[in-house]
Structures are given as structure tokens and as C-alpha cells.
Amino acid sequence: MALPPVALDAMGGDRAPHEVVQGALAAAEEGIPVVLLGDGEVLKAAGGGKLPLVAAPEKVGMGESALAGARKKGSPVRVGIEMLARGEASAFVSAGNTGAVVAASYLCLKRWVRRPALAAVLPFPRGGVILLDVGAGADARPEDLLGFARLGLAYAGVLGWEGARVGLLNIGRERGKGDALRKEAHSLLGTSGLPFVGNVEPDWLPERAAEVVVTDGFSGNLVLKTLEGAVSAFAPGRVESWEEVGGALLLGVGGVVVVAHGKSSARAVQRALRRAWEAAVASLPDGVARALDARA
Amino acid sequence: MALPPVALDAMGGDRAPHEVVQGALAAAEEGIPVVLLGDGEVLKAAGGGKLPLVAAPEKVGMGESALAGARKKGSPVRVGIEMLARGEASAFVSAGNTGAVVAASYLCLKRWVRRPALAAVLPFPRGGVILLDVGAGADARPEDLLGFARLGLAYAGVLGWEGARVGLLNIGRERGKGDALRKEAHSLLGTSGLPFVGNVEPDWLPERAAEVVVTDGFSGNLVLKTLEGAVSAFAPGRVESWEEVGGALLLGVGGVVVVAHGKSSARAVQRALRRAWEAAVASLPDGVARALDARA
Numbered sequence: 001m002a003l004p005p006v007a008l009d010a011m012g013g014d015r016a017p018h019e020v021v022q023g024a025l026a027a028a029e030e031g032i033p034v035v036l037l038g039d040g041e042v043l044k045a046a047g048g049g050k051l052p053l054v055a056a057p058e059k060v061g062m063g064e065s066a067l068a069g070a071r072k073k074g075s076p077v078r079v080g081i082e083m084l085a086r087g088e089a090s091a092f093v094s095a096g097n098t099g100a101v102v103a104a105s106y107l108c109l110k111r112w113v114r115r116p117a118l119a120a121v122l123p124f125p126r127g128g129v130i131l132l133d134v135g136a137g138a139d140a141r142p143e144d145l146l147g148f149a150r151l152g153l154a155y156a157g158v159l160g161w162e163g164a165r166v167g168l169l170n171i172g173r174e175r176g177k178g179d180a181l182r183k184e185a186h187s188l189l190g191t192s193g194l195p196f197v198g199n200v201e202p203d204w205l206p207e208r209a210a211e212v213v214v215t216d217g218f219s220g221n222l223v224l225k226t227l228e229g230a231v232s233a234f235a236p237g238r239v240e241s242w243e244e245v246g247g248a249l250l251l252g253v254g255g256v257v258v259v260a261h262g263k264s265s266a267r268a269v270q271r272a273l274r275r276a277w278e279a280a281v282a283s284l285p286d287g288v289a290r291a292l293d294a295r296a
Numbered sequence: 297m298a299l300p301p302v303a304l305d306a307m308g309g310d311r312a313p314h315e316v317v318q319g320a321l322a323a324a325e326e327g328i329p330v331v332l333l334g335d336g337e338v339l340k341a342a343g344g345g346k347l348p349l350v351a352a353p354e355k356v357g358m359g360e361s362a363l364a365g366a367r368k369k370g371s372p373v374r375v376g377i378e379m380l381a382r383g384e385a386s387a388f389v390s391a392g393n394t395g396a397v398v399a400a401s402y403l404c405l406k407r408w409v410r411r412p413a414l415a416a417v418l419p420f421p422r423g424g425v426i427l428l429d430v431g432a433g434a435d436a437r438p439e440d441l442l443g444f445a446r447l448g449l450a451y452a453g454v455l456g457w458e459g460a461r462v463g464l465l466n467i468g469r470e471r472g473k474g475d476a477l478r479k480e481a482h483s484l485l486g487t488s489g490l491p492f493v494g495n496v497e498p499d500w501l502p503e504r505a506a507e508v509v510v511t512d513g514f515s516g517n518l519v520l521k522t523l524e525g526a527v528s529a530f531a532p533g534r535v536e537s538w539e540e541v542g543g544a545l546l547l548g549v550g551g552v553v554v555v556a557h558g559k560s561s562a563r564a565v566q567r568a569l570r571r572a573w574e575a576a577v578a579s580l581p582d583g584v585a586r587a588l589d590a591r592a
């Protein structure tokens with residue numbers, strides 16, 4: 001049975017609709033079925049007339065509160081997540097308001113953990129590192145970081161990474177470093193039975209000191225954006241390979257939800273659609289759920 | 297009147313004593329007076345016999361608590377900060393336990409603000425950006441971030457940066473983004489009368505969206521180390537210019553205190569000594585104190 005298409009929030013992101021629509025067209029050309037969500041007239045004017053379109057004209061601003069955005073039933077975010085929940089879309093992709101995407105996922109999708117997390121696979125020259133949470137929530141408790149570790153290991157398993165290890169993102173290697181959250185999370189992780197290597201400082205991320213690195217959504221998002229900025233500033237020739245990141249995957253919910261960077265170019269949107277499609281084809285949420293059960 | 301020498305914790309850092317002593321020798325060759333603090337036998341064996349030496353044989357481990365380290369009267373950190381307080385050193389430099397350096401500064405030096413901060417000048421291709429706090433403390437309150445803004449602007453003034461502006465490091469540009477600390481700090485900064493440009497996402501740091509960017513010490517240290525890691529991984533040819541950072545300066549205390557990265561090479565130690573010496577020659581702490589008074 002053919003999978004339904006990937007639903008794309010064509011109005012979300014700093015460079016919407018034009019770059020987003022161009023990214024969708026490029027993805028469609030490589031054989032990924034995409035349906036655009038947004039204001040039909042606007043999307044046609046932006047060149048999206050060749051792709052299937054579902055009307056979702058209500059706007060969600062970047063400054064809007066997460067819940068207010070998620071509650072707008074005519075918004076691309078809400079329409080897309082509901083399509084995913086009903087099986088009319090195989091995945092949902094947005095470069096818009098992350099908080100609204102996460103809140104709509106909470107409202108409409110099954111949730112397998114108390115706190116889902118956005119996971120990015122950082123494409124270092126020596127190999128990928130799964131960093132989470134990169135912004136599903138801003139505040140986190142120590143037990144949330146333990147949950148993120150389980151989610152990240154499950155994801156690593158689905159990716160086929162044998163023997164993945166977990167590290168705690170921190171400002172020093174030694175136990176006892178960091179703020180109160182880090183100190184408590186270190187204890188929890190250390191006694192969890194998970195393959196925990198201890199603290200990982202961010203300058204050790206590229207060395208793959210651990211394949212799965214957990215942190216709160218605020219600091220994870222800062223680190224992700226710092227890396228993006230550093231690549232642009234110091235290694236502009238590598239921006240393209242960095243855009244292969246293709247957005248972060250919301251782990252712990254019953255559907256493939258990908259959040260792309262607000263600044264996403266057409267190429268970045270195309271990569272996010274590809275990542276979403278591959279995750280849908282691989283039934284990634286089911287794989288994560290099975291891996292969580294197996295560990296529980 | 298000639299300035300006293302820069303006191304160097306020759307036992308601190310992952311690569312001490314060898315790389316640290318080599319850095320001191322290189323700095324001495326360019327005319328910077330340096331005195332080594334540590335275990336005399338060890339330092340002589342590491343090639344430091346040509347430089348003046350003050351015995352400070354007590355060890356401070358990287359895992360030791362800040363206050364315990366600062367209280368060891370025979371440690372290089374405590375001996376160095378006390379020399380600074382008595383005017384026998386013009387500056388103090390360490391690549392060792394940051395917490396111990398900060399705590400010893402609190403114990404022995406004048407303090408001009410409630411919360412001193414470590415400031416790093418990030419060397420982006422388009423120009424420097426002062427980021428603070430990069431790790432003097434791990435937790436911060438909203439009013440601390442306001443204090444950091446005043447310190448950073450004072451530092452920018454001493455550096456001769458005309459019209460410097462302050463940004464709040466955050467995970468979104470819009471007001472209302474981020475965790476509770478960021479939301480409150482945004483309000484405080486917005487009504488402070490300081491030249492505040494709002495939130496700055498880390499991928500905008502290299503664009504100099506603001507010349508002074510404030511954050512808590514935990515996230516600031518993460519961002520600093522993420523940049524270092526990214527430069528090594530993606531632009532190894534730029535590591536040398538990145539080492540020009542030369543450590544972070546502790547702002548808000550009555551003396552020049554420079555904390556270098558724990559991984560510092562000889563070249564990085566040399567740069568840190570140069571930065572400390574230049575700050576001492578320019579009477580930087582007095583300049584910061586004057587600038588704080590002028591704004592108050």
C-alpha cells in the first residue's frame with residue numbers, strides 16, 4: 001500500500017512561502033509525495049500550483065504562544081498534524097513556530113513518553129551525533145533528561161547505530177560540574193543502567209565522545225544554532241552538507257513530525273522533506289516505541 | 297614605574313605543566329614579564345627554570361569544589377590572586393579550575409558588582425563580539441543578566457567600541473521566547489535605558505547583531521565551547537586565529553584575572569598572557585569601574 005504524502009506547512013519560516021514551495025517542488029521531483037498546506041492563492045502565486053494543496057489559511061505568527069498557535073484549527077500546523085493523526089499524511093514538516101508544532105502534536109497525536117523531544121542528527125565529519133532536546137520545550141527537569149536519553153538511544157537503534165552511548169551535555173567533564181539540573185541528571189543517568197559515559201563538553205561533540213547527547217531544550221537549541229552560525233561564518237563551503245541535517249525529529253509521539261530551522265532555504269526544506277519521508281517509510285515512530293518497550 | 301609581572305598558574309589545565317610553561321617562555325620572549333606559580337621541582341623539570349618562580353605546591357583538582365580550591369592557601373590560584381590583591385602581580389592567568397579562580401577572586405579582590413562575569417571576545421570574521429557570562433557562575437537570575445549587560449558595555453567602552461549594543465542570547469528573536477529567565481531578563485533589559493536590541497539567536501552572533509551579548513554562565517560556556525569545537529571540526533585552518541581569544545576576562549573585580557581554556561596549548565597560554573598583560577597596561581579594571589560609575 002502506498003504511503004500518503006508528506007504534509008508541508010508552506011507558510012511557516014522566515015523565507016516562506018517562496019523558498020518553502022521551491023523546496024517542495026525539488027522534493028517532489030525526486031519522487032517524494034508532498035501536499036502543501038496554506039493559503040491557496042498565496043501558494044499558487046509562489047509557484048506551488050503544480051502540487052496538491054490543502055487549504056489552511058489561518059496564520060500562526062512566530063511570536064504567538066505555542067498553545068494559541070496549536071489551537072487555530074485552520075492553521076497549517078493544526079491541519080497538518082490532524083492529517084497525520086488521521087493517517088492522511090505520512091509525516092508533517094514545518095519551518096514555522098516550533099512551539100505551535102509541538103503543542104499541536106501534544107493535542108492530536110499519541111504520546112509515548114511524558115516529555116517528547118526534538119532530536120537533531122549533527123553531521124560531524126567523524127559521524128553523526130544525536131542531540132536532544134533541541135527545543136521542544138525550554139525548561140526541563142532531571143527526569144526529563146533521563147527520558148531524552150531513552151528516546152535518543154531508541155532512535156540510534158532505529159538508525160542501526162550499534163552500541164550507542166549517552167552523554168550529558170555539560171560545561172565540564174567531571175561529575176559535579178554544571179548547574180543544579182545537570183548535577184541531578186548526572187546522578188539519575190549514572191544509576192539508570194543506560195550506557196552512560198558521563199558529561200560531554202560541547203567541544204567534544206565532533207569527536208563523538210557519545211553518539212547520543214542529552215540536554216534541556218533551551219541549551220540544545222542554542223548549541224544547534226551556534227553550530228549553524230559557526231559553519232556559516234568559518235566554513236561557508238560546508239553549509240550545504242550542514243543543511244543535510246534537514247530539521248529535527250520530534251521523538252516520543254505517534255507520527256513523524258519534523259521541525260526545520262526558521263531560516264530554511266529551499267535546499268534545507270527539501271532535505272527536511274526527505275528526512276521526513278525516509279522516517280515515514282521506515283516507520284520510525286513504531287521503531288522508537290518498540291525500542292522503548294524493549295528497554296522498559 | 298614598571299608594572300609587576302603577570303602571575304601564571306603553571307599547574308592548571310589539562311596540558312600543564314609542559315604546555316603552560318612553554319607558553320610562558322614564549323610570552324617572556326616577546327617581553328611580557330611572567331612569574332610561574334606551582335611546584336618548583338615540577339616546573340624546573342618542565343623547562344621553567346629560566347623564569348622567576350613562586351612556590352605554590354598545593355594542588356587544586358578540576359573536580360574539586362570552587363570554594364575548597366579557593367581556600368587552599370598554598371595553591372597557585374590562591375597565591376596568585378593574593379599577589380594580585382597586594383599589587384605584587386599586575387594580572388593573574390589560569391587554565392585550571394575556573395570555579396576556584398572565581399571564588400578566590402571573590403575572597404581576595406575588591407568587587408564592584410554583585411555578580412562578576414567572565415567575558416570572552418569572540419573573534420568572528422566580521423569583528424569581535426563580547427559574550428558574557430561564559431562560566432563564572434552556572435546559575436543566574438534576571439537581574440544578573442542586566443548586571444552583565446552593564447559590565448559588557450563598560451568593557452566595550454574600554455576597548456574603544458563606539459555605540460556598542462546589547463543583545464540577550466535566546467532561542468528565538470521574538471519577545472516572549474525562551475525559558476523563564478530569558479523572559480524576565482528581556483523585560484528588565486528593555487526598560488533599563490541601555491542600548492538593547494532584543495533577543496539574539498546564536499547563529500546571528502557572527503553577524504554582530506549586537507556587540508555585547510549576555511547570558512547565564514552555563515549556556516555561555518556551552519556556546520563558547522561549541523564554537524571552539526566547530527572551528528576545530530569544520531575549519532581546522534582557523535584554530536590558530538580562534539586561539540587569539542586568549543581566555544576570558546573576569547569583569548567586575550579589582551584586578552586583571554584571565555581564565556584560559558582547560559585544553560590550552562602553549563600558544564593559547566601565550567595569548568592569554570598577552571591579553572592579561574595588555575589589560576594590565578591599559579588599567580582595564582579601573583576603566584570598567586569608571587564606565588560603570590558613569591552609567592550609574
